[in-house]
Amino acid sequence: MLKKTIFYLMVGLAWTFSAQAAEVRLSVAASLTDAVKELVATYQTKTPNVKILPNFASSGTLAKQIAQGAPADLFISANPQWMQFLVDEQLIPADQVRAFVFNSLVFVGEKTRKISAMTDLAPLARIAIGSPKSTPVGQYAEQALTAAGLLDQVQGKLVIAQDVRQALAYAERGEVEGAFVYKTDALLARQTVILLEVPQELYSEVVYPLGVTNAGLTHLPVRAFLDFLGSAEARGILQSYGFIVK
Numbered sequence: 001m002l003k004k005t006i007f008y009l010m011v012g013l014a015w016t017f018s019a020q021a022a023e024v025r026l027s028v029a030a031s032l033t034d035a036v037k038e039l040v041a042t043y044q045t046k047t048p049n050v051k052i053l054p055n056f057a058s059s060g061t062l063a064k065q066i067a068q069g070a071p072a073d074l075f076i077s078a079n080p081q082w083m084q085f086l087v088d089e090q091l092i093p094a095d096q097v098r099a100f101v102f103n104s105l106v107f108v109g110e111k112t113r114k115i116s117a118m119t120d121l122a123p124l125a126r127i128a129i130g131s132p133k134s135t136p137v138g139q140y141a142e143q144a145l146t147a148a149g150l151l152d153q154v155q156g157k158l159v160i161a162q163d164v165r166q167a168l169a170y171a172e173r174g175e176v177e178g179a180f181v182y183k184t185d186a187l188l189a190r191q192t193v194i195l196l197e198v199p200q201e202l203y204s205e206v207v208y209p210l211g212v213t214n215a216g217l218t219h220l221p222v223r224a225f226l227d228f229l230g231s232a233e234a235r236g237i238l239q240s241y242g243f244i245v246k
Contacts, residue, residue, distance in 0.1 A: 022049055022050050022051055022221060023050070023051045023052075023053055023221070024050060024051070024052050024053065024073050024074070024216075024219070024221050024222050024225050025053045025055070025071050025072050025073045025074075026040075026052065026053065026054040026055065026072070026073070026074050026075075026076070027054075027055050027057075027062040027065065027066060027070070027072040027074070027075045027076070028054050028055065028056050028062070028075075028076045029056075029057075029058070029059045029062070029076055029077055029078035029136070029208065030056050030057055030058055030078075030163040030164055030165050031078055031103070031137065031163075031164045031165070031181075031182045031184060031185055032056075032076060032078075032101075032208065032243075033056045033165065034188060034241060035184070035237060035238055035240075035241040035243060036054055036056075036076075037054070038237050038241075039228075039229065039234055039237055039238075040052045040054060042233065042234075042237065043225060043228050046228075047224070050221045050224070050225070052225065055070075055072070057163065058078075058130065058131070058134050058135040058136075058162060058163040058164075059077040059078045059079060059081075059082040059134075059135065059136050060082055060131075060133070060134030060135060061134060061162075061163075062075065062077070062082070063075070063077065063082040063083075063085050063086055066086055066091060066213065067085070067086065067089050067091065071215065072213050072215065072216070073212070073213055073215055073216030073219055073222045074210060074211070074212055074213065074216055074222065074225075074226075075092065075210070075211050075213060076100055076208055076209070076210045076211075077136070077208060077209055077211075078103075078135070078136035078137065078164075078182075078206070078208055079136035079139065079140075079204075079206070079207070079208075079209075080207060080209050081136070081139070082136070083097055083209040083211050086211065086213075087211070090214075091213055091214060092211040092212065092213050092214070093212075093214070093217070096211055096212040096217065097209050097210070097211040098209065098210055098211075099207050099208070099209055099210075099246065100208045100209060100210035100229075101207075101208045101238055101243040101244060101245055102205065102206060102207050102208070102243065102244035102245075102246065103182045103183060103184055103206040103208065103242075103243060103244065104182070104183045104197065104198070104200070104206055104244075105137070105140050105141065105144060105180060105181075105182065105183070105198040105203055105206065106180075106181060106182070106183045106186050106194045106195075106196065106197050106198060107121065107178050107179070107180055107181075107194070107195050107196040107198060108168065108171050108178060108179055108181055108186045108189060108192040108193060108194055108195060109171060109177055109178035109179070109192055109193075109195050110174070110177075110191070110192060110193075111192075111193045113177065113178065113195060114195075115178070115195035115196045116196070117196070118144070118145075118148040118150060118196070118198070118199070118202070119148070119150070120196075121145075121150060121154060121178070122150060122153045122154065124154070124157065124177040124178060125157060125177055126157055126159050126175070126176040126177050127154055127157050127158055127159065127176060127177065127178055127179065127180070128158075128159045128160075128161050128166075128167040128168075128170040128171055128175075128176040128178070128179035128180070129141040129142065129158055129159075129160065129161065129167060129179065129180045130160075130161050130162070130163055130164050130166075130167050130180075131160050131161065131162060134162075135161075135162070135163050135164065136206070137163075137164040137167070137180065137181065137182055138160070138161075138167075138180075140180075140203045140204065140206060141180035141198075141203075143202065143203040143204065144180075144198050144199075144202040144203040147201075147202040147203065148202055159175070159176050161179075164181050164182055164185050165185065167179040167180065167181055168181045168185050168186070168188075168189060168192075171189075171191075171192045172189060172190065172191045172192055173191075174191070178192075178195060179192075180198070182206065183197075183242055184241050184242040184243055187241070187242045208243075210229075212226070
């Protein structure tokens with residue numbers, strides 16, 4: 001009887017380990033939502049025995065979640081700052097961080113609105129940006145407004161969104177006269193268009209770093225998924241959403 005009990009316990013433990021090993025948990029910046037959903041769906045058709053579990057939110061929110069113990073094997077941030085935060089917290093080894101994709105900042109609004117330069121934003125009554133405290137898109141927007149000498153003029157007109165998708169939604173619903181978003185998000189818009197490509201010299205290059213957490217280092221399915229992310233097929237999917245892959 002004891003032997004049978006031990007056998008069933010061992011089988012149960014093996015099944016539990018197998019189930020855990022067949023999961024890959026992703027923490028992904030909100031602006032990558034659609035592209036990563038397609039990447040995951042494509043990968044799952046090839047590897048149905050591995051369950052990819054993505055969690056989408058602002059980079060700051062995700063980094064804080066991971067720091068507080070939320071399970072994650074891979075973290076894709078919308079800027080290096082929050083990745084460095086987790087490196088400093090010793091939750092992601094520095095040598096496990098690499099550039100994943102690149103993006104750019106644009107200003108969107110109704111197509112009837114005429115915006116040809118940053119200075120044309122000053123008269124607007126309401127402008128949506130992601131929170132500069134937790135979202136990279138908000139930090140880039142604030143950086144661009146500061147460099148253009150406009151931040152003080154528009155400070156009281158800014159509508160703070162929790163992430164880039166909410167900023168876009170405000171513009172899409174006409175709740176603001178325009179919004180700073182990533183170009184990739186703007187390409188998905190239905191009610192708004194790109195009114196202005198924000199000059200690159202006004203803000204830092206938008207790079208999305210990818211990092212493997214300590215938990216993901218020895219997790220074989222994570223390595224297999226990383227190999228897929230570096231494939232020509234995955235690069236094609238990312239480029240189809242407007243991301244720049246170098």
